[in-house]
Amino acid sequence: MFVDPEHVDDEQESYRQCMRLALTEAERAMEADEVPVGAVIVRGNQVIAAAHNQRETLADPTAHAEMIAITQAASTLGDWRLTECTLFVTLEPCPMCAGAILQARIPHVVFGALDPKAGSVTSLYQLLEDRRLNHTASVTGGVLAEECGRILSDFFASQRKLGKK
Amino acid sequence: MFVDPEHVDDEQESYRQCMRLALTEAERAMEADEVPVGAVIVRGNQVIAAAHNQRETLADPTAHAEMIAITQAASTLGDWRLTECTLFVTLEPCPMCAGAILQARIPHVVFGALDPKAGSVTSLYQLLEDRRLNHTASVTGGVLAEECGRILSDFFASQRKLGKK
Numbered sequence: 001m002f003v004d005p006e007h008v009d010d011e012q013e014s015y016r017q018c019m020r021l022a023l024t025e026a027e028r029a030m031e032a033d034e035v036p037v038g039a040v041i042v043r044g045n046q047v048i049a050a051a052h053n054q055r056e057t058l059a060d061p062t063a064h065a066e067m068i069a070i071t072q073a074a075s076t077l078g079d080w081r082l083t084e085c086t087l088f089v090t091l092e093p094c095p096m097c098a099g100a101i102l103q104a105r106i107p108h109v110v111f112g113a114l115d116p117k118a119g120s121v122t123s124l125y126q127l128l129e130d131r132r133l134n135h136t137a138s139v140t141g142g143v144l145a146e147e148c149g150r151i152l153s154d155f156f157a158s159q160r161k162l163g164k165k
Numbered sequence: 166m167f168v169d170p171e172h173v174d175d176e177q178e179s180y181r182q183c184m185r186l187a188l189t190e191a192e193r194a195m196e197a198d199e200v201p202v203g204a205v206i207v208r209g210n211q212v213i214a215a216a217h218n219q220r221e222t223l224a225d226p227t228a229h230a231e232m233i234a235i236t237q238a239a240s241t242l243g244d245w246r247l248t249e250c251t252l253f254v255t256l257e258p259c260p261m262c263a264g265a266i267l268q269a270r271i272p273h274v275v276f277g278a279l280d281p282k283a284g285s286v287t288s289l290y291q292l293l294e295d296r297r298l299n300h301t302a303s304v305t306g307g308v309l310a311e312e313c314g315r316i317l318s319d320f321f322a323s324q325r326k327l328g329k330k
Contacts, residue, residue, distance in 0.1 A: 099261025104226035
């Protein structure tokens with residue numbers, strides 16, 4: 001899958017284009033009755049991984065969108081070092097996913113909505129900026145934040161209606 | 166695999182017994198030329214998961230001992246909630262693994278050696294005690310700390326000799 005450079009006016013538009021792919025993944029999570037978070041990993045102009053939250057489907061607490069995308073990207077490249085990649089995710093990463101981003105040596109993370117309850121790259125912690133750890137990553141937040149947040153609030157509203165959450 | 170209650174004098178001896186199983190896993194990592202960290206997950210008196218670091222073997226940056234053990238335990242139980250489990254790991258968990266422990270709702274973690282460079286349950290962060298997150302876990306550190314630390318220093322010394330690390 002390619003990000004078409006002819007339709008990318010500037011960096012911000014390229015970020016939005018990739019975030020739309022992550023949002024498509026979040027929609028897939030929604031359809032599967034999973035908390036709708038999606039992620040893609042881009043290397044150069046190529047999308048090398050796309051995944052959504054599958055915690056319930058896989059009965060695996062580690063199956064967040066970012067984790068699956070990171071494993072997928074490493075498998076594609078045959079290397080655990082994702083040093084030339086950018087990760088796009090619709091929701092600010094939690095401690096587990098921020099830690100995985102550091103483990104994978106991903107240099108740049110772009111996220112959509114803030115997560116005031118567990119977000120660990122801006123909200124509760126700034127794990128990707130901690131120079132005591134052996135890697136840091138730059139962070140761009142708020143890309144398509146409204147759409148990324150809306151799909152989550154719609155999901156939780158519908159779950160409350162069904163008395164599920 | 167069972168923890169034999171006849172040979173468990175007290176809680177501390179039971180911890181050491183489980184940590185020895187985690188150390189056996191660390192030895193398996195060592196044999197595979199991986200950073201030697203091992204983990205087991207116990208429920209009641211039953212070991213339901215045992216794993217070691219496989220980052221290089223699987224070319225997966227998320228393949229720490231704790232992550233593999235958590236996925237294994239969830240798969241065994243058919244549930245992502247490991248609410249009645251204790252995780253034993255030879256090295257203090259990093260941010261990714263501490264975050265995964267929270268995601269899995271594991272209530273108690275026992276670790277061996279401290280990790281002053283990335284440890285996130287005692288050393289750099291105390292992620293498992295953060296009441297802003299939606300779960301906390303109790304922590305027991307320093308169980309067989311010397312043996313757990315020694316296997317790591319032996320590994321890095323041999324890697325330096327070979328000019329690898």
